[in-house]
Amino acid sequence: MNAIEIRNLRxxxxxTIGIIRRKTKEVIAVDDISFSVPQGSLFGLLGPNGAGxxxxxxxxxxxxxxxxxxxxxxxxxxxxxxxxxxxxIGFIFGxxxxxxxxxxxxxNLRYFASLYHVDPEVSDKRIPYLLDLxxxxxxxQERVEGYxxxxxxxxxxxxxxLHDPEVLFLDEPTMGLDPVGARELxxxxxxxxxxxxxxLLTTHYMFEADALCERIAVIDRGRIVAMDTPEGLKHLxxxxxxxxxxxxxxxxxxxxxxxxxxxxxTINVEDHDQRQLLLAHSPSGSEAVPELLxxxxxxxxxxxxxxxPTLEDAYVRLVGES
Amino acid sequence: xxTWRVMKYLRAxxxxxxxxxxxxxxxxxxxxGVLIQPLIIATLALWMIGDRVGETIVFIVxxxxxxxxxxxxxxxxxxxxxxxxWTGTLEMLAATPTPMPVIVFGKNxxxxxxxxxxxxxxxxxxxxxxxxxxxxxxxxxFIVSLGMTVIAFVxxxxxxxxxxxxxxxxxxxxxxxxxxxxxxCGFLFPIALLPGWTTPFSYILPPYWAAxxxxxxxxxxxxxxxxxxSIAMLVVCSLISLIISRTLFRIMLRxxxxxxxxxxx
Numbered sequence: 093m094n095a096i097e098i099r100n101l102r103x104x105x106x107x108t109i110g111i112i113r114r115k116t117k118e119v120i121a122v123d124d125i126s127f128s129v130p131q132g133s134l135f136g137l138l139g140p141n142g143a144g145x146x147x148x149x150x151x152x153x154x155x156x157x158x159x160x161x162x163x164x165x166x167x168x169x170x171x172x173x174x175x176x177x178x179x180x181i182g183f184i185f186g187x188x189x190x191x192x193x194x195x196x197x198x199x200n201l202r203y204f205a206s207l208y209h210v211d212p213e214v215s216d217k218r219i220p221y222l223l224d225l226x227x228x229x230x231x232x233q234e235r236v237e238g239y240x241x242x243x244x245x246x247x248x249x250x251x252x253x254l255h256d257p258e259v260l261f262l263d264e265p266t267m268g269l270d271p272v273g274a275r276e277l278x279x280x281x282x283x284x285x286x287x288x289x290x291x292l293l294t295t296h297y298m299f300e301a302d303a304l305c306e307r308i309a310v311i312d313r314g315r316i317v318a319m320d321t322p323e324g325l326k327h328l329x330x331x332x333x334x335x336x337x338x339x340x341x342x343x344x345x346x347x348x349x350x351x352x353x354x355x356x357x358t359i360n361v362e363d364h365d366q367r368q369l370l371l372a373h374s375p376s377g378s379e380a381v382p383e384l385l386x387x388x389x390x391x392x393x394x395x396x397x398x399x400x401p402t403l404e405d406a407y408v409r410l411v412g413e414s
Numbered sequence: 415x416x417t418w419r420v421m422k423y424l425r426a427x428x429x430x431x432x433x434x435x436x437x438x439x440x441x442x443x444x445x446x447g448v449l450i451q452p453l454i455i456a457t458l459a460l461w462m463i464g465d466r467v468g469e470t471i472v473f474i475v476x477x478x479x480x481x482x483x484x485x486x487x488x489x490x491x492x493x494x495x496x497x498x499x500w501t502g503t504l505e506m507l508a509a510t511p512t513p514m515p516v517i518v519f520g521k522n523x524x525x526x527x528x529x530x531x532x533x534x535x536x537x538x539x540x541x542x543x544x545x546x547x548x549x550x551x552x553x554x555x556f557i558v559s560l561g562m563t564v565i566a567f568v569x570x571x572x573x574x575x576x577x578x579x580x581x582x583x584x585x586x587x588x589x590x591x592x593x594x595x596x597x598x599c600g601f602l603f604p605i606a607l608l609p610g611w612t613t614p615f616s617y618i619l620p621p622y623w624a625a626x627x628x629x630x631x632x633x634x635x636x637x638x639x640x641x642x643x644s645i646a647m648l649v650v651c652s653l654i655s656l657i658i659s660r661t662l663f664r665i666m667l668r669x670x671x672x673x674x675x676x677x678x679x
Contacts (some may be wrong), residue, residue: 155677179510181509185677187502189503192503194436194437199433199436202429203433207512251506
């Protein structure tokens with residue numbers, strides 16, 4: 093059985109511009125997407141900022157009404173049977189908002205436990221367990237306003253697990269966490285996966301999606317551009333090698349010249365302070381390096397690495413193409 | 415099944431009230447509205463009436479206390495949903511299985527109950543500072559009136575909160591709504607002194623019936639049947655408020671989910 097089922101889902105936002113001559117502008121956030129997530133599996137939604145990931149999650153968590161199409165969670169329609177869904181799902185939206193800053197962490201959890209109808213005897217045991225799970229066992233009595241961004245994010249995780257939900261929507265859950273905290277959270281997600289919870293995860297971090305997700309949908313400008321297992325997505329770029337060249341000051345005209353080379357599929361530049369990292373996808377692999385360097389005549393070059401493509405490379409290709 | 419649901423909602427109301435109490439302890443605006451402003455009004459009234467205070471002392475105590483109740487209801491209960499939206503907690507609340515009116519009921523209960531402090535502060539002030547003897551003629555009816563006032567104010571707050579969220583332009587008039595209700599509801603002087611055309615407006619406002627019940631129960635100026643009638647009107651007002659608020663909440667929740675304004679920053 094599918095825990096989440098989406099059919100031709102669409103969401104349009106209307107905004108008005110101007111004061112005297114007001115014009116209504118329509119923005120298509122989610123454009124005719126369909127997918128399903130089997131019960132007990134972990135599904136990833138990958139995409140750049142503004143791709144429609146959060147909008148999709150908000151529709152599934154009953155917080156937004158779709159413009160068209162249908163979405164069902166645990167067999168219930170998210171619009172007509174929102175009340176039947178709410179007690180059985182949990183969600184996290186990245187960021188610090190959504191907590192009562194003047195209250196302690198424990199009081200925040202107690203409040204939400206009662207709103208989720210968790211029995212007091214159960215919540216009395218579960219709250220210390222969850223605080224321990226997210227590493228806040230010593231800080232639970234303190235007011236949330238004194239928490240760091242990462243601590244607030246961890247408190248959100250504890251909040252979402254209070255009522256032991258069957259389906260979890262994790263919208264960029266590791267955003268704002270330090271590397272150790274993010275690693276611990278990934279372990280928490282793995283444990284939830286082992287408990288056969290259904291999880292929908294959105295993330296910017298490719299390695300996170302690669303390590304956790306059983307299936308991934310890549311979403312860009314509201315549309316799903318690819319959907320497969322991480323291995324399947326990587327296979328999309330298996331014919332290519334990635335050439336990484338460290339450069340120091342790359343003129344625009346040189347970059348344009350490199351893009352015209354026949355053996356180059358895609359080329360991207362990442363800025364790292366004083367240097368840039370040129371990422372070229374090519375079917376020729378290491379054989380392309382001499383010609384590539386020759387085309388960069390006059391540019392100071394550092395390290396050159398040729399490697400196998402990763403999920404990130406597949407993502408860059410998909411999002412770049414769409 | 416029904417009993418189980420009622421128990422769950424009662425616990426949610428208790429939690430929402432407790433949470434609101436804990437938050438309000440640090441709120442200077444509430445401290446001013448509940449403790450300071452009623453004292454200023456009581457002092458002004460005492461000076462204006464001067465030597466003629468006599469039997470009107472109860473009127474001043476109850477009326478000044480009522481100003482604290484109304485101010486707190488208007489600002490705190492009125493803003494109860496809007497504030498949640500600004501802090502990003504409205505999305506969290508809307509996604510819980512507890513209906514939003516139940517949560518707002520708990521929040522209003524805390525706001526209105528703590529506003530009763532206004533009444534106590536005014537009573538202590540005129541007794542200890544000004545040395546006036548304040549007696550309540552019908553203590554039992556006064557307690558019943560006070561309890562029903564709390565319920566009526568909580569229910570009335572359930573109408574104000576979604577209206578303020580649906581119509582931000584109404585909220586901009588929040589300050590302007592404070593004094594007309596003091597006057598229309600006869601907090602500080604009887605509405606008989608006002609022009610006749612204002613009377614229907616007084617009758618549709620629950621604070622009017624609350625002020626009337628409390629004034630009459632404390633001063634003993636009328637027979638008990640009139641006090642009972644005012645209490646009955648508070649019950650009617652509460653029921654009407656609940657029915658209207660149910661529709662308003664349904665419209666509001668649908669609209670914010672349609673317009674994507676639940677998590678507006």
